[in-house]
Amino acid sequence: MMKNRNNLFTIFVILLSAVVLVTLGFYFQRLVESGRVVSPELAVVVINVVIFSMVPVLLVMLRKLFLLERQEKIVKVQELYIGHLQELVRVTRAQRHDFVNHLQVVYALxxxxxxxxxxxxxxxxxxxxxxxxxxxxxxxxxxAALLLVKMGVASLKNISFTIEVDANLNMLRVKATDLNTVVGNLVDNAFEAVESLNADKRTVALRIFETGKFFVFQTANPGFIEKELRDKIFEPGFSTRSGDRGFGLTSVRSVVEKNRGKILVSSFKDRGTKFTVLFPKQQRR
Structure with a gap:
């Protein structure tokens, strides 16, 4: 909140300075035209002094604004990775405990x-x-680290989570942070869709494959989304659940559009729901 206020204050100062410069210019111009200024050359000198005094200030403020925005992006990325690391630590502890139990069972048998x-x-x-x-x-x-975390989360929620990879992603020109935003939110969305179902229905599949033109990331899970809701689910704040939700799929759409990709939704009562993201192969930046 404080950073946003600082950004707004900086923008306000820049706009105010610009208004002051324009106002002074018109003011001195009218003075010269009305003859109330004895020396037009003096008016020009004054205007130049004001302009050359204000320009460095404006440049400094613009640089500060740029650095603040850049710092905010870095902080957001760091927060994203910290969240993943914290979840990974929690999952690793749980898996270690489970592994010891498994060894004890096998030994006893x-x-x-x-x-x-x-x-x-x-x-x-x-x-x-x-x-x-x-x-x-x-x-x-x-x-890979994100998927390991999601595997642990699925285990804790008693969700059968299968992963199939049939693609060489070395040529995929999408930032890792963007990719994790897409995959992480799609998987979380699928988990939420099945966690209230019976145990035999709590299944989520993630497929990563490629076609001649696209790299494809697809989640599949039981459940049905009404046709009139399929467009609304990408709107900011929209959710079929209560609580602070409804921005995950909005982030997915934003990242996909930024990378000139496509996102498709198919849902059938007898075949479940699929979210499919396609990133074009020709996007090699």
């Missing part, structure tokens, strides 16, 4: 001679390990 049950238990654990291996194929460290 083997100790009591229940080999087949131990094998079945390990096969179920292998599913999570396989997904972790899929994340390693992303080749974007920031996105």
């Amino acid at each position: 083997l100790k009591t001679g229940k080999i087949e049950k131990a094998q079945s238990y390990i096969e179920n654990l292998y599913h999570d390990v396989r997904i972790s291996g899929e994340i390693l194929r992303v080749n974007i460290p920031e996105l």
